[in-house]
Amino acid sequence: MIVTITLNGKKIQRDIAPDTVLLDFVRNEGCKSVKRGCDTSNCGLCTVFIDDKPALSCSVLAMRADGRKVTTLEGLQTEAEEFGAFLADQGAEQCGFCNPGLIMNAIALFRENPEPNENEIKEFLAGNLCRCSGYEGQMRAILNFIEWRKQR
Amino acid sequence: MITIKDYKKASSLEEAYELNQKRTNRIIGGMLWTKMSSANINTAIDISGLGLDKIEENDNEFIIGAMTTLRDIETHKGFDLYTDGAAKEALHHIVGVQFRNLATVGGSVFGRYGFSDVITLFLSLDTYVQLYKGGIIPLAQFINMPYDRDILVNIIVKKEKIRCAYKSVRITKTDFPVLACSAALTKSGVRMVFGARPGKAVLLTDAENIIDGEITEENAEQFAAFAKENIKTGSNMRGSAEYRSHLVSVLAKRILMDMGGLEK
Ligand SMILES: Cc1cc2nc3c(=O)[nH]c(=O)nc-3n(C[C@H](O)[C@H](O)[C@H](O)COP(=O)(O)OP(=O)(O)OC[C@H]3O[C@@H](n4cnc5c(N)ncnc54)[C@H](O)[C@@H]3O)c2cc1C
Numbered sequence: 001m002i003v004t005i006t007l008n009g010k011k012i013q014r015d016i017a018p019d020t021v022l023l024d025f026v027r028n029e030g031c032k033s034v035k036r037g038c039d040t041s042n043c044g045l046c047t048v049f050i051d052d053k054p055a056l057s058c059s060v061l062a063m064r065a066d067g068r069k070v071t072t073l074e075g076l077q078t079e080a081e082e083f084g085a086f087l088a089d090q091g092a093e094q095c096g097f098c099n100p101g102l103i104m105n106a107i108a109l110f111r112e113n114p115e116p117n118e119n120e121i122k123e124f125l126a127g128n129l130c131r132c133s134g135y136e137g138q139m140r141a142i143l144n145f146i147e148w149r150k151q152r
Numbered sequence: 153m154i155t156i157k158d159y160k161k162a163s164s165l166e167e168a169y170e171l172n173q174k175r176t177n178r179i180i181g182g183m184l185w186t187k188m189s190s191a192n193i194n195t196a197i198d199i200s201g202l203g204l205d206k207i208e209e210n211d212n213e214f215i216i217g218a219m220t221t222l223r224d225i226e227t228h229k230g231f232d233l234y235t236d237g238a239a240k241e242a243l244h245h246i247v248g249v250q251f252r253n254l255a256t257v258g259g260s261v262f263g264r265y266g267f268s269d270v271i272t273l274f275l276s277l278d279t280y281v282q283l284y285k286g287g288i289i290p291l292a293q294f295i296n297m298p299y300d301r302d303i304l305v306n307i308i309v310k311k312e313k314i315r316c317a318y319k320s321v322r323i324t325k326t327d328f329p330v331l332a333c334s335a336a337l338t339k340s341g342v343r344m345v346f347g348a349r350p351g352k353a354v355l356l357t358d359a360e361n362i363i364d365g366e367i368t369e370e371n372a373e374q375f376a377a378f379a380k381e382n383i384k385t386g387s388n389m390r391g392s393a394e395y396r397s398h399l400v401s402v403l404a405k406r407i408l409m410d411m412g413g414l415e416k
Pocket residue numbers: 040041042178179180181182183184185186187188218219245246247254255256257258259260261262263267268269270271302303304305326327328329
């Protein structure tokens with residue numbers, strides 16, 4: 001089936017199987033930051049933006065994104081690097097597998113609510129699981145990032 | 153794992169309905185529940201192009217299209233205000249924002265899941281389900297109907313003068329509820345719904361007129377005992393019937409205290 005998606009600003013048209021999920025579609029297009037971390041729509045590792053809203057690419061058909069805009073971490077370089085540096089500063093992660101999904105959803109949070117408090121952060125990021133850490137470093141990184149942006 | 157042979161974006165409800173009459177075809181809402189199964193779907197019927205993803209509010213009702221996402225309901229200002237924040241409280245525990253940006257109210261209600269926060273919430277409001285062929289019927293009736301091949305078009309919530317509250321108990325933050333409780337204080341008394349018993353949500357009305365006038369700690373406790381006595385609970389991996397029955401009385405009291413502005 002023919003699908004047309006604007007992926008990271010570039011309009012592409014592909015012939016795909018009807019049951020292709022968006023995750024496999026974007027990975028085939030080279031967006032390897034998007035990963036599958038579970039089978040139950042629970043981990044948030046596969047987060048992409050569909051028309052600027054964060055969504056689980058593992059759980060949505062690529063056909064559903066027909067005619068729409070899809071953004072992955074590869075398309076958000078500056079925003080991702082800025083915030084990513086704060087995560088690195090805190091040594092927030094161990095294996096780092098959860099990192100792209102977390103950065104995507106954190107960016108979605110900052111866009112929707114530029115100065116969230118701790119509760120709002122926890123609530124918005126509840127669907128991003130990290131199997132290695134206890135989220136403390138991530139929380140410090142997010143709070144530091146918000147503070148840095150305020151002072152800029 | 154599911155497999156899908158063909159995909160059809162319906163251009164009308166009639167077309168979607170016709171396609172849906174074949175047992176091997178399936179309507180795709182958010183697909184989150186469907187994806188967990190091992191169905192071999194012949195034609196996936198996409199109804200996302202029919203303008204059913206909106207919430208319409210007028211003086212008398214909210215009309216919520218079947219394809220409206222749980223996140224859009226959670227963040228709708230008018231609905232939040234109308235439900236005193238109960239809608240947000242019911243929905244915001246469901247997995248995560250990225251999940252709720254996909255999960256639809258149509259799939260949630262059509263599925264009639266026992267664990268459903270969505271059904272628990274709507275059952276405490278004056279809610280109707282609009283089906284393409286079946287017309288408009290009360291949600292309370294719909295949830296006990298056998299599954300058929302109709303299409304859920306809208307959820308309609310009739311406005312009344314109410315106070316609302318919602319509470320659930322979960323083992324971990326984004327897990328299914330062990331018990332969910334939703335209540336509305338209306339002109340004609342208390343309506344309280346218990347979901348995830350773990351069976352389908354049930355509605356309890358104040359048959360003994362315990363809450364007659366203002367809520368007090370005393371009548372809240374009486375109502376809680378009445379609820380514990382009348383709500384049937386069962387056991388599963390998340391909790392025993394005994395534990396759930398205990399929670400019924402705890403949540404009933406807390407929710408009444410909350411609605412009465414008495415919560416400490
Ligand atoms: C991991 C996980 C955790 C969850 N946790 C919770 C929770 O804690 N609380 C809670 O309340 N819910 C929970 N849910 C359920 C979730 O919120 C949704 O209710 C569920 O995924 C169904 O919505 P959907 O849009 O994904 O429907 P789909 O999976 O697309 O559809 C479900 C069924 O309904 C049919 N259908 C869909 N739309 C229509 C329509 N308009 N007309 C007729 N038939 C239709 C489909 O054909 C299918 O049979 C969870 C689900 C998952 C997968």
